[in-house]
Amino acid sequence: MIPAKDLFYGIVDNGIKVDIFQAEESLFLIKLFLKNSNEIDKSSFTILFRTLQYVFTKELTLAITKLYEEEKKDKRYKIRSIPYALKLLEESANELIIEQKPSFIKKLVKCGFNEDYLNRLDDAQITNETVKYFHDNLPPFVLKDFKNMSKSLNALKTARNKVIAHSEAILTSDLPRTTWDEIEQLIDYAKEFLGIVGIGYLSIAYEDDNGNHFLSSDAKRTTRAMERLLQKAGILSEDGSSPLML
Numbered sequence: 001m002i003p004a005k006d007l008f009y010g011i012v013d014n015g016i017k018v019d020i021f022q023a024e025e026s027l028f029l030i031k032l033f034l035k036n037s038n039e040i041d042k043s044s045f046t047i048l049f050r051t052l053q054y055v056f057t058k059e060l061t062l063a064i065t066k067l068y069e070e071e072k073k074d075k076r077y078k079i080r081s082i083p084y085a086l087k088l089l090e091e092s093a094n095e096l097i098i099e100q101k102p103s104f105i106k107k108l109v110k111c112g113f114n115e116d117y118l119n120r121l122d123d124a125q126i127t128n129e130t131v132k133y134f135h136d137n138l139p140p141f142v143l144k145d146f147k148n149m150s151k152s153l154n155a156l157k158t159a160r161n162k163v164i165a166h167s168e169a170i171l172t173s174d175l176p177r178t179t180w181d182e183i184e185q186l187i188d189y190a191k192e193f194l195g196i197v198g199i200g201y202l203s204i205a206y207e208d209d210n211g212n213h214f215l216s217s218d219a220k221r222t223t224r225a226m227e228r229l230l231q232k233a234g235i236l237s238e239d240g241s242s243p244l245m246l
Contacts, residue, residue, distance in 0.1 A: 022060075082193055
């Protein structure tokens with residue numbers, strides 16, 4: 001039988017971490033395309049960048065869906081999602097050891113926990129409190145059973161399909177502001193979960209002491225490279241503005 005820690009590592013480091021990175025990388029790129037949609041549409045590379053926008057919107061949709069996916073009856077398919085990680089924490093509370101307890105408690109205190117209260121609990125009790133916290137603090141538009149991603153994913157799918165079906169840009173106004181806020185809340189929730197359980201149960205620091213995720217800075221590298229490509233193609237100037245506006 002595989003130890004609970006090994007199972008948890010597989011879910012968190014091989015699943016949740018990867019999907020957070022892919023979600024953020026895609027979101028940063030989509031925002032870059034939206035921000036410069038007018039300049040892109042005036043260029044001779046419109047079809048290329050709209051196709052890329054389609055690909056990254058599809059990737060964003062898939063990554064977020066995987067982050068909140070529930071366990072399937074088909075055991076042949078490995079689920080590496082937040083719901084499944086919470087389930088494992090709950091079922092294995094008596095087996096899992098909090099390896100970096102001071103750091104773990106420090107992060108929970110930042111979430112509103114009383115430090116003296118936590119210090120009186122054993123590992124299993126702290127784990128149960130952690131599970132309860134993440135269940136209770138889901139983004140308000142997500143049902144407690146994780147089955148409803150509200151309008152966010154549907155809006156993303158609509159945007160994805162529109163990009164491939166039409167050549168015009170999808171402007172920010174095409175998606176309600178709240179939709180983008182919800183998407184970012186889903187990612188932020190996943191990042192908070194990763195940052196807390198990673199240091200506690202796996203001794204892996206996914207973020208610094210101020211809560212800045214190392215994954216986020218890594219995910220921005222592709223966007224910075226894309227900006228340089230837009231500049232090389234003459235779509236943007238070196239300062240990021242449109243050459244036509246200079």
